[in-house]
Amino acid sequence: MAMGELEDAVFLPALMVLIDDRRDVQLAALISLAKIAGRDVANEDGTAVLPDEQVRRWKRWYADGESAKEGS
Numbered sequence: 001m002a003m004g005e006l007e008d009a010v011f012l013p014a015l016m017v018l019i020d021d022r023r024d025v026q027l028a029a030l031i032s033l034a035k036i037a038g039r040d041v042a043n044e045d046g047t048a049v050l051p052d053e054q055v056r057r058w059k060r061w062y063a064d065g066e067s068a069k070e071g072s
């Protein structure tokens with residue numbers, strides 16, 4: 001939770017690892033990711049999404065961002 005409170009993108013790689021941890025750690029990481037990203041990538045359409053789907057969406061978002069960096 002502290003990583004999310006700092007809202008520093010330097011924590012993104014660590015949080016991406018933590019979303020595969022046990023459920024309570026995973027949920028804290030998902031909340032922190034949304035704070036750092038400035039939006040909740042996993043729930044942008046406003047519908048309820050199960051944690052496993054949230055993880056999948058964040059992983060896709062992160063992979064897309066990393067791919068964009070490599071192309072720069």
